[in-house]
Amino acid sequence: MSEPLVALSGVTKTYAGITALSDVGFTIAAGEAVCLAGENGSGKSTLIKILAGVERPDRGTIAFSGQVQGPLTPRASTEAGIKVIFQDFSLFPNLTVAENIAFSAELGEGVRLVRRARMLKLARATLERIGVDIPLGAVVETLSVAHKQLVAIARALATEARLIIMDEPTTALTEREVRGLLTIIRRLKADGVAVLFVSHKLAEVLEVCEQVVVLRNGQKVAEGPANDFDAASLTRHMTGRDVAEEPPAPLPADAPMLLQVQGLSKAGAFEDVSFNLHSGEVLGVSGLLGSGRTALAKALFGLVAPEAGRITLDGREVPGGDPIAAAAAGIGYVPEDRLTEGLFLTQSIVQNIAIGRLDAHARMGGVLDLPGLLNEARNWLVRLKVKAPDPDAPVRSLSGGNQQRVVLARWMARSPRVLILNGPSVGVDVGSKAEIHGIIAELAAQGLGVIVISDDLPELLATCHRILVMKGGRMVEDIPGGSVDETELAHRLAS
The missing domain is CATH 3.40.50.300 (P-loop containing nucleotide triphosphate hydrolases)
Structure with missing residues (x-):
């Protein structure tokens, strides 16, 4: 041998x-x-x-x-x-x-x-x-x-x-x-x-x-x-433990409408996209490369300016192409590439959370209540179980799963109404993935509307009440959660 x-x-x-x-x-x-x-x-x-x-x-x-x-x-x-x-x-x-x-x-x-x-x-x-x-x-x-x-x-x-x-x-x-x-x-x-x-x-x-x-x-x-x-x-x-995930319980029939998207279009990216999102609902959006899913996610947060259509949150129209207005309206966005789009890698862990709450801790004359700001950020580290031995260490020192929790904490501190998660568990280990899915379920239970953009089929099936399928920039199917298995969902994405 x-x-x-x-x-x-x-x-x-x-x-x-x-x-x-x-x-x-x-x-x-x-x-x-x-x-x-x-x-x-x-x-x-x-x-x-x-x-x-x-x-x-x-x-x-x-x-x-x-x-x-x-x-x-x-x-x-x-x-x-x-x-x-x-x-x-x-x-x-x-x-x-x-x-x-x-x-x-x-x-x-x-x-x-x-x-x-x-x-x-x-x-x-x-x-x-x-x-x-x-x-x-x-x-x-x-x-x-x-x-x-x-x-x-x-x-x-x-x-x-x-x-x-x-x-x-x-x-x-x-x-x-x-x-x-x-x-x-x-x-x-x-x-x-x-x-x-x-x-x-x-x-x-x-x-x-x-x-x-x-x-x-x-x-x-x-x-x-x-x-x-x-x-x-x-x-x-x-x-060292069993990690079992079950599909979410059905959404109550009387769940109030939260977000309405009507006829949203952007040449070369997506066309005539319409859907509704209810309070407490986790809505999946999936599709193959070039389907338009990421461009749609960015448009919902104002990073891409649509050429037609409207976005309404709690009955009020959200200006297109304006991320500041989207955030002020209550829309949050966690990008897929957290390293280049979601984090300030050389800044501390607590500063990466605190950056989203500067306005809330501003005092008269432009003075910042720094102790209050940092204490709030540290509380979010505890709430989301971020494993950070030193909260003042650079955020790049954390594992992928903990970095993702930091980005989530920044948005949760702002109390959004809708949270868009683009690839929420990309690059994280299986234990952290299950914990992030648990956070998604907790957010929905609190009444938030959550949109999960992903091509991770088990993730979609484990977290979403509905799954929208995009092809060539169009929404082609609305699949109720629990109605398909992974094989059938893969077939519908590829066919």
Whole structure:
């Protein structure tokens, strides 16, 4: 029997007395996909950094093809064929597709002069290897997220990758793009390339991986063939508890009307969109890439100016294209990309909440009641169970789930009437996801109207009273909650 491609044994890592990994070991064979599962803070990122040579373990061994390695450096890891594709892809946005793919390979060979013909040949051959067609001269910053990810995979293959580590590879992809990525992973495995797959989306994990390794609080708590796990058991190992979600109870027939959208249109984005939202209702909006769902969400909050139609909240018309007016009317918006659109990453956790309440704590002469403002923000941290050891630490220090709670807290502090959540659980672990869904249910129980924009089908089914389906910028179907299962909903989105 041949030696595994990578073998870890007894890997332990501590930071300032806090154990990030404790006695972790497992193997990865050539052509095998292994899922590394665990909640935020479980030790996944530390383990990836150790394999990449960025961090060194305090104890334990790492062997490549049976050869135990000394202190692992980024160069040694790269030369061994280990490539990490991080969530931000780490591409050069101002360079072309071909330049990004060939850069590392050319650098590794010590090339000093650009050899354009060779570069194009290498990039073309690498893209053909994974069966995708992307213009080689396209500048990377103009590409979709899915295409950027494919460029990152191709760059790894151009340098003879033997193990590709994918850190949350499907976070920003649509359902269709995820299917394409899983197909490419299967091609890589057939070609002998191993994959270490880190994802919060359990269905994808179980579909593409042969083995599963689960970390919790820095320790390996489960390991075995993927066929031995299902979503429920994997969740239980990751969180240490059962996380079961049931569809919401039916909305009362006499629930008052809250929001009315009539004939909303924006050329090239959406057309003649009409729907109602009741007090206490959670309304889902879903659709494939290009359906217009995100543009609609932004239009409801005034970030996109509609060319026709009207939005009425509590019987009063909300001016279009004016986010300040929308917020003043009682509409809140939590964006899908919280890192670039929802948070001030270098500012403290409490300041990110407090920024939405400056007017409420202003005193005569423009003096700000700073103690009152910050105390209110800290109370929201407690109410939403934000795990923040130091509320004055930068918000970027938090996990994805806690960052999302901070954005939610900022809006909840403003007491909105309608809250629009665009991808509310994107990039958060399964435990945090269930807790965010619980927050959505609590908001609805308090009488808020909640609009959930998502292509996460289990999320829609678990949280929504109704699901609106968009295609080509139009609302084509209104599906009552509990009337379809995940398979049927996927069919209706794709058909």
